[in-house]
Amino acid sequence: MSATDIFFTQALLVIGLPYFIWRIRWIRSLIPLVVLQILLGLGLGPSLFGKLAPDLWSLLFSDVAMQPSLGLSWMAIVLFTFLTGLHWQTSELKPLGKQLAWMSFLSFLAPAFLGTLAGLFMARQFPETMGHHANPWQFAIAIGLSISVTALPVLGAILREVGLMEHRLGRMSIGMAAVNDAILWCFLSIFLASQVNGGGTFHATLMIPVRIVVYVFIMLFVIKPILKWILKHCGIAGDGGLVTVFVAIFGSALVSEEIGLHAALGGFLAGIIIPHQFKHGLIERMEPLTVVLLLPFFFAMTGMKTSFDATSDMFLIITLIAVIVSVAGKFIGILVPARITGESWSDSLTLGILMQTKGMMEVLILTIFRDANIISTTCFSAMMFMAIITTSLTMPLLRVVTFWKERTGARA
Numbered sequence: 001m002s003a004t005d006i007f008f009t010q011a012l013l014v015i016g017l018p019y020f021i022w023r024i025r026w027i028r029s030l031i032p033l034v035v036l037q038i039l040l041g042l043g044l045g046p047s048l049f050g051k052l053a054p055d056l057w058s059l060l061f062s063d064v065a066m067q068p069s070l071g072l073s074w075m076a077i078v079l080f081t082f083l084t085g086l087h088w089q090t091s092e093l094k095p096l097g098k099q100l101a102w103m104s105f106l107s108f109l110a111p112a113f114l115g116t117l118a119g120l121f122m123a124r125q126f127p128e129t130m131g132h133h134a135n136p137w138q139f140a141i142a143i144g145l146s147i148s149v150t151a152l153p154v155l156g157a158i159l160r161e162v163g164l165m166e167h168r169l170g171r172m173s174i175g176m177a178a179v180n181d182a183i184l185w186c187f188l189s190i191f192l193a194s195q196v197n198g199g200g201t202f203h204a205t206l207m208i209p210v211r212i213v214v215y216v217f218i219m220l221f222v223i224k225p226i227l228k229w230i231l232k233h234c235g236i237a238g239d240g241g242l243v244t245v246f247v248a249i250f251g252s253a254l255v256s257e258e259i260g261l262h263a264a265l266g267g268f269l270a271g272i273i274i275p276h277q278f279k280h281g282l283i284e285r286m287e288p289l290t291v292v293l294l295l296p297f298f299f300a301m302t303g304m305k306t307s308f309d310a311t312s313d314m315f316l317i318i319t320l321i322a323v324i325v326s327v328a329g330k331f332i333g334i335l336v337p338a339r340i341t342g343e344s345w346s347d348s349l350t351l352g353i354l355m356q357t358k359g360m361m362e363v364l365i366l367t368i369f370r371d372a373n374i375i376s377t378t379c380f381s382a383m384m385f386m387a388i389i390t391t392s393l394t395m396p397l398l399r400v401v402t403f404w405k406e407r408t409g410a411r412a
Helices: 003-022 033-043 054-061 067-087 094-125 136-147 152-162 168-195 202-234 239-258 263-273 276-304 313-340 345-354 359-371 377-408
Strands: none
Touching: 003 033, 003 054, 003 067, 003 276, 033 152, 033 276, 033 359, 033 377, 067 152, 067 168, 067 239, 067 263, 067 276, 067 359, 094 136, 094 168, 094 313, 136 168, 136 313, 136 359, 136 377, 152 168, 152 345, 152 359, 152 377, 168 202, 168 263, 168 345, 168 359, 202 239, 202 263, 239 263, 239 276, 276 359, 313 345, 313 377, 345 377, 359 377
């Protein structure tokens, strides 16, 4: 097969196969498409397809064969985080006031705290789960941040599927997920910046926050007004406005990578600074292409780098710990403030379930930590399965709570 043949065979598999499987009714009613895409990426990796058909796997998915897809994978990462920034709208937060603030912060802090404790336990009991560039505390903080994730785009897809997008609980969960994402990216940027020049001079270390502050200042007070002026005159329907947006995205990603953060953070900040009146239009134009066409290549590339042994005691223990801590942390962070502020048990449980969604955001955060050698490949694989399990539980658990509300007549 020529390189062209191999590329389009990859495209058929990673784009078409998960979607057509997901179209089966009983599968679609249980799990979101993103979970199937992640599973397919893992299935096409060396641990499954690579063992079942090593020669065919080497032909289609070796490092050399996947090289043409690498650029598409990076583009998927940056555009996905850009879309996440677009979804983050303060207008969703204002009507919910202090109740939302408490629930949002605790929905991040509770799982992050429990996840950090779990990370310290993993580092002590299973030191091989740590990456080569991490000490136990750095590893533990990375696990805590990974546990705290709620994926805003996946949550939106689930809310549309179950008809809660316009419901009060849907708006609350979107608002909380938006705040959760913002807090996560803030902590992640600080954490990643602290890894740069970790053993360097005092002056080099001092320059890290200075570079970040200058970068954010320029994005907010220079690039944002320029974008607003250009988009106001060109709009986003024509080529000029759209090209300007892409230049802002990729330029921000480049600068973010160069100052020691990650290109994904640059994409997220570019989404934040887009003027409000253009966000919805950009989401409509860019989200289908990113989710349907580009993200499957990222999942495939992730799967190619993921090797796991499902029979390994260490792998199973880490996965189990991560699932328990993630589910418990989100429920504690939601149920306690929700009940204190007067929400019913059924509504509190619904919010706790909705905040379990991780999906693509979790894969991205874990990929960043693995590429930075903060977590090992084994830990990455176990945490990936945690994300799959918690996200897959969301829709079935929602149906159970909905059935309970209907039977008991609980307040909607």
